[in-house]
Amino acid sequence: MSNNNNDGASAVTSAGTVHSEAGHGSLVVEDLQAWYGRFRAVANLSLTITPRAVTAIIGPSGCGKSTFLRCINRMHEVARGARAAGKVLLDGDDVYAPDADPVQVRRHIGMVFQKPNPFPMMSVYDNVVAGLKLAGVKNRAMLDEVAERSLRRAALWDEVNDKLNNSGAALSGGQQQRLCIARALAMEPQVLLMDEPCSALDPVATSKIEDLIRELRQNYTIVIVTHNMQQAARVSDHTAFLLLDEDRAGRLVEYGPTSQLFTNPQDRRTEDYITGRFG
Amino acid sequence: MDLASSEATRVAQRQGPTPVIGGGTNVGDRIFHLAVLSAAQSVLVLLAALVVLLFIDAKEALGRFGLSFLTTTDWDPVFEKFGTAHFVFGTLVTSLVALVLAAPLAIGTALFLAEYAPRWLREPVAFVIELLAVIPSIIFGLWGFFVLAPIMRGYVEPFLKATVGQVPVLGELFSGPAIGKDLLTAGVVLAIMILPTVMAIAREVVRSVPDTQREGMIGLGATKWETITGAVLPYARSGLVGAVMLGFARAFGETMAVTMVIGNSSNVISASLLTPGYTMASAIANQFTEADKEIYFSAVVAVALVLLLVSVIINGLARLLVWRGAGNVATRR
Numbered sequence: 001m002s003n004n005n006n007d008g009a010s011a012v013t014s015a016g017t018v019h020s021e022a023g024h025g026s027l028v029v030e031d032l033q034a035w036y037g038r039f040r041a042v043a044n045l046s047l048t049i050t051p052r053a054v055t056a057i058i059g060p061s062g063c064g065k066s067t068f069l070r071c072i073n074r075m076h077e078v079a080r081g082a083r084a085a086g087k088v089l090l091d092g093d094d095v096y097a098p099d100a101d102p103v104q105v106r107r108h109i110g111m112v113f114q115k116p117n118p119f120p121m122m123s124v125y126d127n128v129v130a131g132l133k134l135a136g137v138k139n140r141a142m143l144d145e146v147a148e149r150s151l152r153r154a155a156l157w158d159e160v161n162d163k164l165n166n167s168g169a170a171l172s173g174g175q176q177q178r179l180c181i182a183r184a185l186a187m188e189p190q191v192l193l194m195d196e197p198c199s200a201l202d203p204v205a206t207s208k209i210e211d212l213i214r215e216l217r218q219n220y221t222i223v224i225v226t227h228n229m230q231q232a233a234r235v236s237d238h239t240a241f242l243l244l245d246e247d248r249a250g251r252l253v254e255y256g257p258t259s260q261l262f263t264n265p266q267d268r269r270t271e272d273y274i275t276g277r278f279g
Numbered sequence: 280m281d282l283a284s285s286e287a288t289r290v291a292q293r294q295g296p297t298p299v300i301g302g303g304t305n306v307g308d309r310i311f312h313l314a315v316l317s318a319a320q321s322v323l324v325l326l327a328a329l330v331v332l333l334f335i336d337a338k339e340a341l342g343r344f345g346l347s348f349l350t351t352t353d354w355d356p357v358f359e360k361f362g363t364a365h366f367v368f369g370t371l372v373t374s375l376v377a378l379v380l381a382a383p384l385a386i387g388t389a390l391f392l393a394e395y396a397p398r399w400l401r402e403p404v405a406f407v408i409e410l411l412a413v414i415p416s417i418i419f420g421l422w423g424f425f426v427l428a429p430i431m432r433g434y435v436e437p438f439l440k441a442t443v444g445q446v447p448v449l450g451e452l453f454s455g456p457a458i459g460k461d462l463l464t465a466g467v468v469l470a471i472m473i474l475p476t477v478m479a480i481a482r483e484v485v486r487s488v489p490d491t492q493r494e495g496m497i498g499l500g501a502t503k504w505e506t507i508t509g510a511v512l513p514y515a516r517s518g519l520v521g522a523v524m525l526g527f528a529r530a531f532g533e534t535m536a537v538t539m540v541i542g543n544s545s546n547v548i549s550a551s552l553l554t555p556g557y558t559m560a561s562a563i564a565n566q567f568t569e570a571d572k573e574i575y576f577s578a579v580v581a582v583a584l585v586l587l588l589v590s591v592i593i594n595g596l597a598r599l600l601v602w603r604g605a606g607n608v609a610t611r612r
């Protein structure tokens with residue numbers, strides 16, 4: 001259930017803690033595999049994600065980028081027939097440990113989806129504090145404070161502070177996506193996962209979100225899936241390149257500092273991909 | 280005004296291409312166009328003719344009694360007194376009882392089927408429930424008469440009287456002798472009859488909630504149940520209200536089964552659900568063969584007219600809600 005069992009020492013199993021100064025948001029993925037029914041979509045993936053930095057995941061369509069991302073906060077297993085194996089250590093605690101609660105994991109690892117998905121029947125304000133309310137926070141002053149802080153961090157406050165009571169669906173697409181970012185930030189996560197957050201947006205809205213990502217990097221560990229290699233080059237510090245192997249499962253081909261991966265790729269396939277020779 | 284001119288261009292644009300599509304130069308095209316057009320028109324004409332004919336026959340009674348036709352409870356053909364308030368009351372009360380019983384059950388089942396049930400269980404269960412909809416209403420009537428009514432009289436109603444009946448205000452609903460053929464029993468039969476309708480539509484409405492809404496909630500650390508109450512139900516709300524209202528509209532006009540279990544007596548409007556009564560439909564079914572005098576016949580037809588109009592209005596509202604609920608999906612996905 002959603003309620004608190006505040007005794008746990010680890011970030012993953014302790015509940016209800018809205019502030020998360022404790023962890024840095026370091027992520028270590030060890031030998032992760034993911035299936036949809038019998039089909040293995042991600043194979044033996046291991047990588048260490050630097051805290052308070054932006055890591056981009058690139059690769060051709062269908063290579064398992066979204067699947068990998070959704071494994072990090074245990075969203076993958078929500079899909080029918082989906083399961084995952086391996087380890088994802090958030091500040092040293094395995095989110096796949098037998099006693100880890102997926103509901104708690106998702107509070108510490110926020111997610112922003114490809115299409116903006118604000119809750120249309122909720123106001124802007126209620127959208128932002130929806131997660132806190134789920135966590136049992138009722139103190140109005142605290143909710144107000146978090147709502148304003150999150151909207152400011154998402155660079156949306158100035159545009160919506162006079163329409164906090166309007167429907168969350170009554171904003172522009174770019175505003176809706178920033179609202180979804182604010183909604184995730186309100187939970188004070190250590191990690192923010194973004195799955196092609198700009199693919200439904202126009203260039204102006206996209207560049208606003210990119211600015212925001214660079215801004216947020218100072219306080220959050222960000223993992224972003226993107227199809228746009230310029231975007232990966234613009235916003236990320238590290239880049240991971242995934243590709244389908246012979247049995248059609250996604251594998252990590254190369255992982256390193258973004259500047260190095262784009263200018264001096266170590267793997268032939270990476271070079272082919274970033275120079276547009278395939279994929 | 281600017282607005283007017285833009286409206287004018289929009290009309291012009293709309294009219295511009297129409298002849299090309301609708302009229303066409305091809306003769307076969309034109310004949311087909313005329314055929315479907317006249318088919319559509321004749322349905323409307325039929326409906327209009329129905330209302331007009333009902334109105335012509337009902338005019339005498341409506342003219343003579345005016346509003347008191349709807350506000351008094353005297354239905355006495357011998358003395359040519361025709362008040363229908365208790366018919367209307369019976370219709371509303373039985374339909375409401377049906378609604379209160381069926382709505383939670385139907386929506387609960389729809390949620391179970393759409394959100395929880397394993398895939399192999401979904402279609403079979405939905406199929407069986409929807410099968411209820413094809414059972415002829417006379418069979419529900421027979422079952423209600425021979426099976427349900429005795430159970431209601433012997434067990435359910437005495438139990439309700441002994442429990443809820445003792446509560447101060449609420450108890451009024453269950454006062455008087457347990458008869459078994461009364462408004463409550465009619466409501467229960469109606470609830471079973473509207474269950475498949477409400478369930479089927481509610482299931483569609485719940486299924487049409489986009490997964491991105493569910494994922495948004497789950498991603499914030501919601502449990503399954505919180506995802507349903509926080510994201511699915513609010514998104515589906517207007518569609519669910521529409522589903523329930525369509526069930527209400529169906530209960531409203533149901534005749535045969537109700538006639539067999541409602542008792543068909545009493546001119547009083549009382550708070551107790553245990554009083555036998557009439558609905559508009561059951562009153563018509565009971566009276567029309569006996570309507571020998573012209574004013575009597577006219578009064579029966581007037582009841583039919585009222586029933587028809589109210590049903591059309593409720594149906595229209597319900598469809599609007601379902602349609603708007605489904606519209607969410609297109610615009611807000």
Ligand SMILES: Nc1ncnc2c1ncn2[C@@H]1O[C@H](COP(=O)(O)OP(=O)(O)OP(=O)(O)O)[C@@H](O)[C@H]1O
Pocket residue numbers: 036039041060061062063064065066067068079080227
């Ligand atoms: N719900 C699902 N059920 C079954 N298979 C799925 C499901 N979602 C994805 N897959 C399959 O898993 C593989 C990886 O999909 P994934 O969505 O992770 O790819 P992706 O790299 O994000 O692609 P894209 O760039 O197009 O978004 C694909 O072969 C896809 O068909």
Ligand SMILES: [Mg+2]
Pocket residue numbers: 065066067195
């Ligand atoms: Mg994807």
